[in-house]
């Protein structure tokens with residue numbers, strides 16, 4: 001496994017819609033491993049493939065309940081709404097208040113191509129929506145009502 005370079009806001013790849021994964025092979029499974037390691041190394045709770053320079057619909061998330069790997073994820077159900085603080089490894093030092101669905105259901109493939117469904121509320125729901133936004137080339141700062149910057153140390 002390897003820690004990959006995280007692309008920062010301003011990088012063109014973060015603005016592009018990512019392509020669906022057509023073939024789930026060893027290369028994709030290695031990318032999933034590297035993405036998880038990169039996310040943990042950066043103390044993040046989620047990471048999308050465009051953030052490591054790969055324009056494919058792949059996401060890893062861990063909000064503290066274990067690693068979730070999603071390939072070609074699609075939000076299929078939504079419920080309610082919530083407002084809360086969000087940050088992004090590609091936008092370091094910036095927090096913003098973003099309105100999201102309170103609960104979402106997401107259908108995707110796992111690393112072996114099996115169909116899976118993830119239902120999340122609160123932090124998981126927020127992470128799912130934030131990461132799937134990355135696959136559409138959308139950063140949270142575009143959705144934020146208010147933005148605050150923190151001093152980098």
Ligand code: NI
Pocket residue numbers: 087088089090130131134
């Ligand atoms: Ni992000």
